[in-house]
Amino acid sequence: MRAPASEAELLGRARAIAGGTLAELADSLGLPLPGDPRRAKGWAGQLVETALGAPSAGEPGPDFPGLGIELKTIPVTPAGRPRESTWVCIAPMEDLTGLHWERSLVRAKLARVLWVPTVDGTDGGFQSRRIGAPLLWSPSPEEEAVIRADWEEFIEDIALGRIHTITGRRGTALQLRPKAANARERNWTTDEDGGRTLANPRGFYLRASFTAALLARHFGALRPAAGGPPGTGGETVGARVSATGRDTPG
DNA sequence: GACTGATCATAG
């Protein structure tokens, strides 16, 4: 399939596949279903990439280079709550001097994102997961400020040789967590004396709480607890993201 | 149930 020529065309394609299951989508493309779910990490993302015509699967840079858009599938519960954090990009561990937010990989990756929720099915398996309404998103000034503050804190610590002090607990929107084939992998990084040392490779992730707020803001607020004002709750996020996309704002 | 640290598949 050729790459979409515009944001509108990409969004149209994403809306067209919304409402179906991942298994149905794979069938329609003539692609096999994976066996063991534990060995199918990444399958949903690659399937949706193919379905939407991403031209350069597996290559560096945005999924849709001509449009500057990054595609992210995000697993959500029927209530619309993301089940996982979202992978962003690898963290630089060496040569950080002069690195600035404006030229960072995190900012570039998150500048324009097409979120495609995959909603849990009843049987818990990935095949029954349904594609939800897509959301074409750019960070609001407030969202970007939060991400930037986290990023700058992490980068400063890495540059000062303190990567070993960073855990997944840090960060409001962004996390720095291991990103490697296993815990024995090592990359060069700076130590506290400015020399070189080895550490486990890390990557940036968006917290589920951050993506939950992002989805809620665009698809509607989460239903208030019982006792809330009548008529103000509206649909749950799950109802919205589970929809085909024809009724959603945006 | 949420969260963190660890891990798995594929393309090039």
Next chain:
DNA sequence: CTATGATCAGTC
């Protein structure tokens, strides 16, 4: 071997 795609699974 690296980069991209994420989810697993044990712990809190």
